[in-house]
Amino acid sequence: MCAALIGGMDRLKQEYVTEAKRNGIKLKHFTGKERKISKALGEVDFVVMFTNKVSHKARKDVLDALRGKDVPVYMHHSCGVSTLRRQLDEVVG
Numbered sequence: 001m002c003a004a005l006i007g008g009m010d011r012l013k014q015e016y017v018t019e020a021k022r023n024g025i026k027l028k029h030f031t032g033k034e035r036k037i038s039k040a041l042g043e044v045d046f047v048v049m050f051t052n053k054v055s056h057k058a059r060k061d062v063l064d065a066l067r068g069k070d071v072p073v074y075m076h077h078s079c080g081v082s083t084l085r086r087q088l089d090e091v092v093g
Contacts, residue, residue, distance in 0.1 A: 004028045007050030008079045023088045032058040037065035038065030
């Protein structure tokens with residue numbers, strides 16, 4: 001299973017990836033500052049977006065890229081590892 005994380009803190013990237021591995025998920029992390037995230041997304045099973053760390057433009061770019069595809073997007077305001085953990089547990093479990 002492959003997921004994309006949009007947003008979050010740069011310093012927590014390794015912890016995000018480690019948490020995803022515990023659930024058997026390959027995680028692609030984008031800070032939201034990259035240009036054209038939609039092109040780098042590739043094929044993902046679901047997207048977790050931390051909205052407090054993402055620009056409106058990046059959010060719109062991702063949502064437009066996923067429109068028409070059967071890919072769920074989970075949005076959370078907080079960007080902690082525990083928020084990601086809860087979401088991954090919900091999706092996997």
